Amino acid sequence: LAKTTQPISMDSYEGQEVNITCSHNNIATNDYITWYQQFPSQGPRFIIQGYKTKVTNEVASLFIPADRKSSTLSLPRVSLSDTAVYYCLVGVGNTGGFKTIFGAGTRLFVKA
């Protein structure tokens, strides 16, 4: 499984756009990139998933360059409630061996 590297922490202010970049140099051809959000004492919550280029949903965008060795989660206009840990996961789903290995994650602090 590809190892991921993210910044340990980031600070932002309400209303700003936040971009969190994840490095995954050893990503395999079949690997998808998934981002999760976790609040204290809760299970992670799915944010977005992509394979290449750009993916957008109602809460975030995910930018993946052509070489797929990194990805950037973009959170538009963050609020205080976006303060959480964000995890980037890289893995493949198949009947044989899908599993998830979490990296250290990025602690995002949103200030008023």
Add this chain to the structure above:
Amino acid sequence: GAVVSQHPSWVICKSGTSVKIECRSLDFQATTMFWYRQFPKQSLMLMATSNEGSKATYEQGVEKDKFLINHASLTLSTLTVTSAHPEDSSFYICSAKEGTGVFAGELFFGEGSRLTVL
């Protein structure tokens, strides 16, 4: 989205006792479920992969006789911490994957179970 429920949400037990944590997929069938442990301020650590109808696959360093996993049906997996000790106190989280296709899809996580061993 699909819902994964864990029970109990928190449990306090005496050292030496065994504790069972349930993980249920409420509105989908999960051939595969995963169990994680998370210590304060740390990331989730994958403990084992639970496959319905077969033995769980444990990650290196996780004692299978200590952490018993049973995936008896497509909607239920249980984790039993046997002879719990204070160092087993942690936040235990399960997740389940809907379907078995090649598309990674979405992993659904439970709310977590806080275990405190006195």
